[in-house]
Structure formats: C-alpha cells, structure tokens
Amino acid sequence: MAAIQTTGLTKRYGESVLAVDDLDLTVENGEVFGFLGPNGAGKSTTINMLLDFVRPTHGTASVLELDVQADTDEIRHRIGVLPEGASVYDRLTAREHLQWVIDTKGADDDPDALLERVGLAGDGDRAAGGYSKGMTQRLGFGMALVGDPDLLILDEPSSGLDPTGMQEMREIITEEADRGTSVFFSSHILGEVEAICDRIGIMNEGRLVATGTPDDLQGELDLGAPITLEVEAVPDGLELERLEGVRSVSVDGTTITATCADPAVKVDVVERVASATAVRDIVSEDVSLEQLFNTYTNGEREETVPAPEVTA
Numbered sequence: 001m002a003a004i005q006t007t008g009l010t011k012r013y014g015e016s017v018l019a020v021d022d023l024d025l026t027v028e029n030g031e032v033f034g035f036l037g038p039n040g041a042g043k044s045t046t047i048n049m050l051l052d053f054v055r056p057t058h059g060t061a062s063v064l065e066l067d068v069q070a071d072t073d074e075i076r077h078r079i080g081v082l083p084e085g086a087s088v089y090d091r092l093t094a095r096e097h098l099q100w101v102i103d104t105k106g107a108d109d110d111p112d113a114l115l116e117r118v119g120l121a122g123d124g125d126r127a128a129g130g131y132s133k134g135m136t137q138r139l140g141f142g143m144a145l146v147g148d149p150d151l152l153i154l155d156e157p158s159s160g161l162d163p164t165g166m167q168e169m170r171e172i173i174t175e176e177a178d179r180g181t182s183v184f185f186s187s188h189i190l191g192e193v194e195a196i197c198d199r200i201g202i203m204n205e206g207r208l209v210a211t212g213t214p215d216d217l218q219g220e221l222d223l224g225a226p227i228t229l230e231v232e233a234v235p236d237g238l239e240l241e242r243l244e245g246v247r248s249v250s251v252d253g254t255t256i257t258a259t260c261a262d263p264a265v266k267v268d269v270v271e272r273v274a275s276a277t278a279v280r281d282i283v284s285e286d287v288s289l290e291q292l293f294n295t296y297t298n299g300e301r302e303e304t305v306p307a308p309e310v311t312a
C-alpha cells in the first residue's frame with residue numbers, strides 16, 4: 001500500500017510559474033521519505049496539494065489510498081501535519097493547543113506526555129504568543145503527533161530549531177517510524193535527510209530529478225571515492241594513476257589526493273604510498289550527499305553521467 005501517490009501532479013501559477021511539473025511519486029507505507037530541494041523547487045506546493053490547501057492544475061494525488069480532494073476529512077483525521085511556518089493562537093497555551101487537536105481528532109493522548117516528548121514540559125501553560133520560533137515549531141510538531149497518525153507530513157520540520165532541537169526531532173521521527181508510521185518530510189538540510197530517511201527524492205525547478213536511497217543515488221552517479229594522504233615527502237615515480245581503479249591523482253605540496261572507482265581501491269593506494277614514504281595522515285570520505293545534491297540540482301548531471309531511473 002502506498003502512503004502517498006501522485007500521478008502527473010502539476011501546479012501552474014499564472015502563465016509563467018510552473019511550481020510542480022508532472023510529478024509521479026510513490027511513498028511506500030512505513031517509509032521515511034525525505035523530499036529535498038533548493039528554495040523554490042516546489043516542495044511546499046506539492047505538500048499543499050497533498051493536503052488540499054492548493055488544487056493541482058493537472059494530475060491526481062492520493063494519501064493513504066484516499067483521494068486528496070474527495071476524502072480530505074478522513075485524511076486529516078488519520079495524518080499528522082506540520083505545515084510550513086506553523087502558526088499558533090497567541091492567547092492559547094501549548095496545552096490548550098494540544099487539547100484542541102486531541103478533541104478534534106477524538107484521540108486520547110495525554111497532553112503532558114506530548115509536551116514532555118517535544119521538550120515543552122516546563123512551558124506548557126504559557127501563552128504560545130510568547131514562544132520563540134523553535135518553541136512554536138516544537139508545539140506544531142507535538143500537534144502533528146496527536147492521535148498516533150498513520151502518516152506524518154512535515155514541511156521543513158527542523159526550521160527554527162537549534163541543533164539539540166533538530167536532534168530531538170530526528171529521534172522522534174525515528175521512534176514514530178519504528179512504530180510503523182510513514183513519514184514524508186521536506187528539507188534542504190542534507191545531513192538530516194541522510195541520517196533518517198529510507199529514501200529521498202530530489203526536486204529541482206518543479207521536477208523530481210531523482211529518487212532512491214542515499215546509497216542508490218551515490219551509486220548511480222558514480223562520482224568515485226576520494227582518499228587524501230598527508231605524507232612526509234612526495235616520492236618520485238609513484239605512478240598511482242597506474243594502479244587499477246584509480247581514476248585521477250593530484251598532488252599539492254605534501255598532500256596526495258586520489259579518486260578511486262571503488263572504495264576498495266583506496267587500500268591499494270595507501271599501500272603503494274606507504275611503501276615509498278612515511279604517511280602522516282589519511283582522510284577517506286564517501287561522496288557526501290551535498291556533492292550529490294549539487295550534481296543533481298546544478299545541471300552537471302546531464303553532462304557527466306546518464307540520468308538515473310526515477311523509481312517512484
């Protein structure tokens with residue numbers, strides 16, 4: 001069963017803005033799916049169409065196998081939503097906000113437990129109008145968790161949170177996923193997506209340019225595995241590029257960097273260098289998601305590698 005499915009989903013604003021362009025996306029039940037993209041990529045517009053806040057120009061969408069336009073009430077009852085820039089009623093306390101959602105959903109959550117969970121235990125009886133941005137975001141997140149939803153849709157959930165708040169939010173998302181909740185969240189924070197998502201989708205200029213696990217996407221791009229060695233002195237005749245699987249080598253002072261076709265080749269590089277000189281330091285990195293993201297969203301992809309199959 002799909003938690004979210006869109007077919008040809010398209011939103012135009014006037015003649016000139018194509019905010020979402022022919023989006024075919026499937027988020028499977030139980031998945032944590034990160035929806036990545038730079039500003040203006042179309043992430044919020046997609047979420048707003050899933051929630052029926054915005055009507056598509058073309059295409060269809062379902063949430064929990066229900067039609068987003070015909071079955072809005074049932075969908076809202078079964079999902080938890082943190083909208084972009086969640087707003088609060090200034091005069092109501094966090095507890096009153098939570099109680100309101102609990103009553104509306106006919107749920108039986110304990111407001112104190114929710115306040116504790118989102119880190120607002122000491123502030124639950126203060127009027128929300130005096131909350132900081134991060135506290136407001138925590139409250140919005142707590143409201144999304146009411147009623148043990150089948151699906152969480154979170155638009156930039158870490159917006160306004162400090163590093164501790166982001167970490168706590170990630171832990172809660174993981175706990176929810178472990179209980180079987182599907183999670184769909186947008187972000188432009190790559191580390192966040194890499195840390196907790198089963199799959200990611202990258203949006204750029206309204207189009208879904210790639211989907212897959214972070215590992216899949218890295219494999220598809222085949223950007224190579226870099227290794228950097230800091231040595232005593234660069235020996236003559238090293239000829240690292242002659243090692244099988246070494247794609248390129250650069251030397252800067254006493255720093256040697258080799259890009260390998262495969263991480264296993266790094267060992268050969270280290271052995272060859274260590275047999276010729278003293279190695280002081282080794283830095284071995286995987287291709288970061290950031291590099292991946294830039295490759296997909298800067299248009300380099302078309303020039304360097306074939307387009308990966310969009311699996312959604």
Ligand SMILES: Nc1ncnc2c1ncn2[C@@H]1O[C@H](COP(=O)(O)OP(=O)(O)OP(=O)(O)O)[C@@H](O)[C@H]1O
Pocket residue numbers: 013017018019037038039040041042043044045046188
């Ligand atoms: N109500 C609207 N009227 C006109 N254009 C809009 C409207 N809402 C969004 N857009 C345009 O649609 C495009 C996609 O915007 P959207 O907010 O969906 O992007 P986003 O990926 O969520 O960006 P961000 O990360 O900045 O929130 C942008 O060009 C934006 O200016």
